[in-house]
Amino acid sequence: MGLGLTHSEEASILCFPSRPAARAIPAPRRLHLSPPQLAGGEYAALSATLDSGWIAPAGPAIPAFEEAVAAASGFAHVAAVSSGTAALHLGYRLLGIERGDTVWCSTLTFVATAAPAAQMGAQLRFLDVSPESWTLDPELLRDAMADAARRNRLPRAVVPVDLYGQCSDLAAITEICGHWGVPVLSDSAEALGATHRGQGAGRGARMAVFSFNGNKIVTAGGGGALASDDPALIARARHLATQAKEAAAHYQHETTGYSYGLSSILAAIGRVQLGALADRVAARRAVFARYVEALAGVPGLHFMPEPLWGRSTRWLTALQIDPAGFGADREAVRRALEEAGIESRPVWKPLHMQPAFRGSRFTGTGVAATLFERGLCLPSGAMSEAEQDRVVAVILDCAHRAGRA
Known part of the structure; x- marks a missing residue:
């Protein structure tokens, strides 16, 4: 044929002279539940962090991220850590949860809400949710707390959960728990940016936990935060999150801690994300x-x-x-x-x-x-x-x- 083709290629053309070239129709992209979304400034923040030489859980990106979380949440003090689960673990540790203690929490939640308490040896009691909000039912809590007080079996802590971006009724929950002197640790991992009675998620609790996992509304690609208005609690959380090292030239430990520090790289991403x-x-x-x-x-x-x-x-x-x-x-x-x-x-x-x-x-x-x-x-x-x-x-x-x- 003089086209410079092989015999097999020429045969193909001769056999199908009028067939148009097949064009693949791309399948529609898979829609995910809550994929991460860039805010636009992450590359610049990453570049600046890498250029600074700070990559480990140290350096200026960490406190800058903590300040941004504090501003977004309304809490006075924040400790940035490696995950929301780590923040929950620290919260339980700061509340003094020990083997045999009882912890009450909402039953409609992810396993991480209760897992650290169970791993610390606590006995768990799960409470149902309200059809009004799908979060911990305050009236159910009120009755259970009164009954527990009569039997001298009050819980060591109560853990309400903010669900799918919706806050629990913390005003009612903290009023009930405050009457009996029981601290509240709010699992607000899913609700940064939400409000209840004009306050941000977790506000009113002794401590609150936030998550910056890849599927959250703003993400660092991982990471979490423990927030409180009590500076001593957050200072203690930071201490425990960095292996509980004492101020000494050598490695001195009065207790054991954890490797829960947040990478500066993730902190830099998270700070940009919070702006969105x-x-x-x-x-x-x-x-x-x-x-x-x-x-x-x-x-x-x-x-x-x-x-x-x-x-x-x-x-x-x-x-x-x-x-x-x-x-x-x-x-x-x-x-x-x-x-x-x-x-x-x-x-x-x-x-x-x-x-x-x-x-x-x-x-x-x-x-x-x-x-x-x-x-x-x-x-x-x-x-x-x-x-x-x-x-x-x-x-x-x-x-x-x-x-x-």
């Missing part, structure tokens, strides 16, 4: 509002409520699917989303139902168990309206197939 917190909250709330509008009127769907006393970040959009009204259960919808390349996740499995806490006491009426059975978290991070429409379309398709929409 207000915009991220607004964006997540807008995502939630679009879901509510698009799915309005679909029987059997009930979104996580926002109590009048709080303002959630809507870190994750969560809803309940009532199979009697919707026509399909939570798992059917989750599997349909997965088949469409969309990540979703059931609401936390209550800790009193987890094998790891077998034998722990539970107090409640089954609200958390119902939320787990019916609850689903939808993609809530940075995505276009067209991408969010993909999620909505799958849910509506499930409803149509059930004859409910």
Whole structure:
């Protein structure tokens, strides 16, 4: 043919002279639940930190990050550490939790809320949540605390949990616990930027914990913080987080600590990310509002409520699917989303139902168990309206197939 082709290439052209070249249609990108999002200044901050020579958990990036967390949270003092779980562990240690002590906490949460206390030998009692907020039920706590006082069995600490960007009713919880002299450690890992009764997440508790894991509303790619208005507590936390080294020329230790320091690199990223917190909250709330509008009127769907006393970040959009009204259960919808390349996740499995806490006491009426059975978290991070429409379309398709929409 004189085209400079091999015989096999010429044969291919002769056999299929009019077939157009096949073009691969790219599959739509997978939508994740809460992917990390850059704020725009991370590269410059990383470069400056590397140029400074400070990479280990030391140097000016750490206190700068702590000051930024304090400003964002409203707490006077903050210790930056390697993870939210490390911050919880330090909080329990500072409260003097010992083997045989009793710790009460909300049952609807991630395992990290209770794991450090269990590992320290504490006995755990899990309390149910309120349908008004999906967080620790204050009235249930009030009754349980009064009963425990009559039996001289008050807990060593109470740990409410801010869920999916929504604060617990800390004003009520701290009033109840304060009456009996029981300290409150707030697990606010998921709620930086949220408010309750005009105060930031965790405010009012003896200490509060925040997380900067990769899926959080602002992230350092890891890391956490322990916050308090008590400077002595935070000074002690920093001491324990750096192996409890005493001020001496040699390595002197009066007690044992932990290697919980936060890398300067992560601190530099986290400080930049905190500058975007207000915009991220607004964006997540807008995502939630679009879901509510698009799915309005679909029987059997009930979104996580926002109590009048709080303002959630809507870190994750969560809803309940009532199979009697919707026509399909939570798992059917989750599997349909997965088949469409969309990540979703059931609401936390209550800790009193987890094998790891077998034998722990539970107090409640089954609200958390119902939320787990019916609850689903939808993609809530940075995505276009067209991408969010993909999620909505799958849910509506499930409803149509059930004859409910």
